[in-house]
Amino acid sequence: MREHSLSELEDATRLVEKIAALGGEPTTDVAPISFNADPGEALERLIADEGETLEALQAAIEPTGREAASEAVEHRLEHMIMRKQEQVDYLLRAQRRP
Numbered sequence: 001m002r003e004h005s006l007s008e009l010e011d012a013t014r015l016v017e018k019i020a021a022l023g024g025e026p027t028t029d030v031a032p033i034s035f036n037a038d039p040g041e042a043l044e045r046l047i048a049d050e051g052e053t054l055e056a057l058q059a060a061i062e063p064t065g066r067e068a069a070s071e072a073v074e075h076r077l078e079h080m081i082m083r084k085q086e087q088v089d090y091l092l093r094a095q096r097r098p
Contacts, residue, residue: 004087011080018073043095050088057081 016026036042061077064070 004090007083007087011083014076015080018076022069040095043091047088047091047095050084050091054081054084054088057084 019026034045036045057077057080061074064073064077
């Protein structure tokens with residue numbers, strides 16, 4: 001999980017840097033964090049949240065365009081999607097354990 005967390009921070013940093021480089025302004029809005037004492041329910045929520053993130057990353061690919069810089073963004077997003085899908089797979093395996 002620690003490795004996944006580090007990857008998340010690296011991905012977020014890269015996205016913020018790319019948004020700023022393209023003249024955009026990265027958002028500082030953060031979704032509320034909730035706590036659930038039941039590990040099973042917390043894991044289900046995390047898997048659902050990760051699924052939403054995967055969908056958002058996938059949806060961001062098409063609007064990037066077809067210029068060289070856009071292709072680089074698309075490539076970066078695809079790597080983030082791959083890594084995040086691996087994280088979801090890890091969580092799904094953890095969910096199946098008794």
